[in-house]
Amino acid sequence: MRWYILRTLLLKELLRQLKNRGGITMALVIVAAAVLASVFGSGFTVPQPGAASMCIIDHWRDDGWIAHLRNHVPRELEGRVRFRSLAGYKGAIGYPPGAAGIQLRPTGDESLRHYKVSVWYPDPDGASVAPFETWFWAESRRYFQGVVGLSAASPKDDFWSESQRDFVDRLRADLERAGRSEAIDEVPDVAVTRSRLEQRDLDLRSPAAMFLVLMALCFVCIFLMPSATAEERERGTLLAQALSPASSLEILGAKLLFYPTLAVVLASLVAGICQPRVWTSPFFWIALGVTALATVGIGLTISVLARTQREASMGALSYMLSVALILIICRQNDLRFPATLMIEYHGPSMILAALRDAVAPAHWGELAVSWVLAVVWCGLATGLFRRFGWR
Amino acid sequence: MRPQTTESADRSSGAANVSAPAVYCVPPVSDSDAVIRIEGLSVHYGTLVAVDGLDLELRRGELFGLIGPNGAGKSTTLRVLIGQRTPSAGKATVLGRDIVLEWSAIKPHFGYVPDRDNHFEELSGRRNLALFAGLYRVDMARVEECLRLVELQHAADVPVRSFSLGMRRKLLLARALLHKPPIMYLDEPTANLDVRSAGIVHDILRERAAEGCTVLMTTHDMREVEEVCSRVAILCDGKVVATGAPRELSREAHTADFRDAFLEMTGREPE
Secondary structure, X not given: OOXXXXXXXXXXXHHHHHOOHHHHHHHHHHHXXXXXXXXXXXXXXXXXXXXXXXXXXXXXXXXXXXXXXXXXXXXXXXXXXXXXXXXXXXXXXXXXXXXXEEEXXXXXXXXXXXXEEEEEEOOOOOHHHHHHHHHHHHHHHHHHHHHHOXXXXXXXXXXXXXXXXXXXXXXXXXXXXXXXXXXHHHOOEEEEEEEEOOHHHHOOHHHHHHHHHHHHHHHHHHHHHHXXXXXXXXXXHHHHHHHOOOOHHHHHHHHHHHHHHHHHHHXXXXXXXXXXXXXXXXXXXXXXXXXXXXXXXXXXXXXXXXOOHHHHHXXXXXXXXXXXXXXXXXXXXXXXHHHHOOHHHHHHHHHHHHHXXXXXXXXXXXXXXHHHHHHHHHHHHHHHHHHHHOO | OOOOOHHHHHHOOOOOOOOOOOOOOOOOOOHHHEEEEEEEEEEEXXXXXXXXXXXXEEEOOXXXXXXXXXXXXXXXXXXXXXXXXXXXXXXXXXXXXXXXXXXXXXXXXXXXXXXXXXXXXXXXXXXXHHHHHHHHOOOHHHHHHHHHHXXXXXXXXXXXXXXXXXXXXXXXXXXXXXXXXXXXXXXXXXXXXXXXXXXXXXXXXXXHHHOOOEEEEEOOOHHHHHHHOOEEEEEEXXXXXEEEOXXXXXXXXXXXXXXXXXXXXXOOOOO
């Protein structure tokens, strides 16, 4: 590699891209999207004093209990209580920032009287969910009093002093006092857990940043680079360079230096706008560099196989659609191995982990696999380019 | 069919025939002078034989014209010489080096003007030349000199996409001249040029040849061949049907000018 040739070829790529209005516009759009996501997207939520903004009642069975609760939302909580059916849903459950959640999950196959109630609160001590819990437990007690045939207590009872743990015990005590011990079996078993919501799970900024980072990488390495290289071949400028003292390896080297660098600059800018602290994460930079290198290897392979700019664009689009399709099929059918052969599987996972500051040993494993994929793609692209690239 | 060699051409001298391409005498070239040597070169595009057993030798300082009707194999021969196309058979050496095996060593020594322009359209003419000057390690003074040679100084800062066809071709010539190569390949260098510009190109080529540069050009302009080329090879259907100085070939064919000689030798109208 001769530096004066490499420098000239890098300058050529830079000048061409500076004159490429379409490329500049796309890059600006990605940056603008990052700015918008950071300004209007939800970030890390700050624990809020006072009440939670809303409470979502998640239920898996739309039974009488839920119907009673739905029909007895007090006026002061109207609009702040939302009922959400999760019947059949198996994915992760998320809540908007500042919202609390009460999950009402029946346990046991047939019995209607076994429930697990999980209370999720956004603040450190759970005080924010108190108004919603007060209503929830008071109305629940009223409902089950009705079920076992006791006269309903007023919802204005001093419930909170009882605490929800007394809910079942008090109901049973009420039945014994009323001389109806035989009905005690009808009192439901309710297991209650209370937990603080992990704030990171509420953050939408990291996935948005991850998406924009990947978009920046794909745009530069899989779309822009093959398009520019195929254009050079179509116009004959690649031939002109190849006939100069520049070797195929130097022409390729300039591309392998310029485009991943451009991709990393754009992607890190986007990531930094959304999540500035990610710039201090060494894992982020390594993962970004390796992903960019693998992506440019893919782009270069497309550009070698495409004879015209149109073929390159269509090839890039076909590649991205195919990969998306394969990843969806793999996910739906729980086929992990084919997915692990794609950088598009590891890249998002690594970058999201870096953005969330939640890098686990598994992510370092993914980094190692990504490195192997980058070497394979770049090796394939180099071999093809040296054989067919400029001809 | 075997390619026309010097000896076989000598034997069949004067056997001109309008319907079948004739073979005319080929002046011998001494080995010591040969800069480009092509032996039994064949190029196939699938079943199509573009070049069929071509033999040629070009001397130092020679302004050689490769002419023939469309599809005769001129551009294909040039593509082989610049390394863009691998021969199907035969071999070619440039400066004593095999063009397939030692292409990297050969390519800094030639300048090439392709048949269609291949500039970076979005960049200016000066910037285009400066980029290639960077690759050839040539200073900016030479860039300015080349722009002046082809009379493009006034438009040097305009993006090439605004250039006329003639200006683009002149810029190609300027690029090929940048590193003062000892060999130049030109594929129709004066296509789309006005009379004055064509004259400038001819002067440049004569000057370069006088300095010892071997120039191999293709053209369809028979007057240009007569004016500029010291020797020509006429190709027809991938084979050499005649080589020699244009005037000698006219004399051999008993025609008034080279255009008529060309017609007789190829048996068809020149393009």
